[in-house]
Structures are given as structure tokens and as C-alpha cells.
Amino acid sequence: MRPPLVLTIAGSESDGAAGVQADLKTFTALGSYGASAVTMVTSVSPRGVRSVHPLPREVVRSQIDAVAEDLLLDATKIGSLGSAAVVEEVAAAVRAHRDRFGVIVLDPVMVSADGTALISAEGAAAVGTSLLPLADVLSLNMAEAAQLLGRPLATSIDEMRDQALALQATGPDTVLITGGRLPGEDVVDLLVHPGGTDLLRAERITGRRVRGAGTTLSAAITAQVARIAEFDRVGELDEIGEAGTADDLVTIVASAREFVASATENAQDWRLTRGGDGYGPVNHLITLDKD
Ligand SMILES: Nc1ncnc2c1ncn2[C@@H]1O[C@H](COP(=O)(O)OP(=O)(O)O)[C@@H](O)[C@H]1O
Numbered sequence: 382m383r384p385p386l387v388l389t390i391a392g393s394e395s396d397g398a399a400g401v402q403a404d405l406k407t408f409t410a411l412g413s414y415g416a417s418a419v420t421m422v423t424s425v426s427p428r429g430v431r432s433v434h435p436l437p438r439e440v441v442r443s444q445i446d447a448v449a450e451d452l453l454l455d456a457t458k459i460g461s462l463g464s465a466a467v468v469e470e471v472a473a474a475v476r477a478h479r480d481r482f483g484v485i486v487l488d489p490v491m492v493s494a495d496g497t498a499l500i501s502a503e504g505a506a507a508v509g510t511s512l513l514p515l516a517d518v519l520s521l522n523m524a525e526a527a528q529l530l531g532r533p534l535a536t537s538i539d540e541m542r543d544q545a546l547a548l549q550a551t552g553p554d555t556v557l558i559t560g561g562r563l564p565g566e567d568v569v570d571l572l573v574h575p576g577g578t579d580l581l582r583a584e585r586i587t588g589r590r591v592r593g594a595g596t597t598l599s600a601a602i603t604a605q606v607a608r609i610a611e612f613d614r615v616g617e618l619d620e621i622g623e624a625g626t627a628d629d630l631v632t633i634v635a636s637a638r639e640f641v642a643s644a645t646e647n648a649q650d651w652r653l654t655r656g657g658d659g660y661g662p663v664n665h666l667i668t669l670d671k672d
């Protein structure tokens with residue numbers, strides 16, 4: 382007997398809204414056991430980012446090796462990395478034992494919600510050349526897609542689709558571009574996968590701006606992928622019906638989006654700070670709420 386087992390390779394974010402902290406809460410809330418390899422340490426409050434410290438590459442490698450050599454991973458999320466050296470080290474670690482990481486979900490974090498760069502320009506370029514080819518699923522926002530491709534921000538769904546296809550051609554089978562920044566009554570995410578293209582629409586939540594939605598979404602996708610792997614292991618795929626078929630990823634992304642939407646709604650009236658709240662977190666623990 383073993384639970385769905387998930388690794389996050391990502392940065393620490395001190396106020397708990399995004400980064401490794403949000404990943405581990407999300408994995409837990411969705412029933413997975415979470416392990417972590419910390420890539421950088423950021424000092425952040427709801428008012429913004431104070432400092433960003435990428436860790437030495439060997440410190441990152443040592444954590445990844447310790448986890449991947451001994452734990453039976455079902456899925457791995459790769460998030461914020463900070464520097465080109467860390468990007469290259471993560472890519473080398475994945476290449477060294479590719480079969481040990483399960484499904485790889487890449488969320489190539491570039492800029493925080495307050496506009497602070499979370500990776501160097503060389504690091505961003507290295508994500509494109511070294512990590513995209515290793516990812517199974519790429520989950521990213523419109524700004525990250527534009528930066529990776531060296532194109533302007535998409536201004537329409539057609540442009541989002543073009544960008545998703547261009548990214549898919551670099552390696553990952555499945556590409557999800559989130560459309561939080563595309564104006565409109567609905568928020569539209571675009572999913573390109575081996576079976577075609579799906580537009581995922583949801584009502585736009587108009588209250589307080591949130592931080593960590595993209596992080597939480599990619600963590601939720603990773604946790605759900607791991608649950609499917611676990612069902613497969615114990616021979617119970619039939620009991621979960623649709624989610625065990627080739628439509629897996631469409632179903633998984635739709636349920637991950639619902640999780641982020643209810644986590645966002647639920648935290649709208651949270652007040653966590655001494656002063657006026659800036660960007661607030663989502664409530665990652667929404668599934669544990671018994672009321
Ligand atoms: N105002 C909103 N209302 C409802 N869902 C949203 C809203 N903004 C973003 N989302 C959803 O949150 C997820 C992350 O989107 P996005 O904001 O584009 O990413 P990031 O947090 O990386 O900038 C997506 O599934 C998107 O549809």
C-alpha cells in the first residue's frame with residue numbers, strides 16, 4: 382500500500398501563497414504525499430517580493446537525487462528555478478534518471494504577481510532549451526508563454542492557440558495556457574493535447590486579486606495525475622470511469638481548475654495582514670473544510 386507520491390522542484394515563498402508551500406498544501410488537500418526539492422528562497426509578504434536567492438546548483442541536485450533515487454514517485458512538478466545554473470542542473474538530474482520522476486508537469490515561473498523577476502534572462506532561455514523537451518505537461522500563463530517564445534503577449538484565443546501549438550512542438554504533449562490576463566467576462570484557458578484543442582471557460586471572479594493561482598493549478602494537475610497513476614497501480618481505474626481513459630488530461634485539468642476556483646472564492650474575505658492586504662492567497666485547504 383502506498384499513497385500517490387509527488388515531488389515538487391520549486392522555490393520557497395515565505396508567505397505561503399505560492400511556491401513550494403502552496404504546492405505541498407495542494408498535494409495534501411488532494412490526497413497525495415508531497416516531497417520537495419527547494420531551488421531558491423524568496424522573501425515575500427502580501428505587499429510584494431523583498432528578495433530572491435537562488436540556491437547553489439549542487440544543493441538542488443542533492444535534494445532531487447535523494448528523493449528520486451529512493452522514493453517511488455508518480456509525478457513531479459517543476460516550478461520556479463531562479464537561475465540558469467539551477468535550470469541546467471534540474472534538467473541534468475531529470476535526464477540522469479528520467480524513468481524515476483513519473484509524469485513531469487512544468488510550470489515555468491518567470492515573474493511574480495507584483496512584477497518582480499523570479500528568474501534571470503539566461504535562466505528563462507535555459508528553460509526553453511533544456512527543460513521544455515523533458516516535460517510531459519506544460520502549464521503556464523500568457524506572459525510566460527510569450528516570454529518563452531519571444532513573442533508579444535497573445536491578445537486573442539487564436540493567438541493563444543498558435544502559441545500553445547508552438548510550445549507543444551518543443552516537446553510537451555500537453556500544453557495549458559491560462560488566460561487570467563485576457564480581458565473578458567469569462568476567463569478562458571486553452572488546452573492543446575494529442576487529441577486536439579479544448580477551451581476551458583469559467584466565470585471570472587472579480588473580487589480581490591489573488592497570488593498563487595497558477596502555482597496551485599499546476600500543483601493540482603500534478604496531484605491528480607498521481608492519483609490516476611495510483612488507481613492504475615491498484616487496478617481500480619474502472620471505478621473512476623472517464624478519468625482513467627485517454628481523456629485523462631482534459632478531465633484532470635477541468636477538475637484542477639474547479640479546485641482553484643473554489644479555493645479562490647473561499648479566500649475572498651480572508652484578512653491575513655496587519656495593514657491593507659495586497660494580493661491575497663487562495664485557500665489551498667478548501668477540500669478539508671468540513672462545514
Ligand atoms: N479572475 C479569475 N477568475 C476565475 N479564475 C481565474 C481568474 N484569474 C485566473 N483564473 C484561473 O486561475 C488559473 C491561473 O491563471 P492565471 O491567472 O493566468 O495564472 P498566474 O497565476 O500564473 O498568472 C487559471 O485556471 C485561470 O483560469
Ligand SMILES: Cc1ncc(COP(=O)(O)O)c(N)n1
Nearest residue numbers: 392399400461493593595596
Ligand atoms: C517562489 C515562487 N514560485 C512561484 C511563484 C508564482 O506565483 P503565481 O502562481 O502567482 O504565478 C511565486 N510568486 N514565487
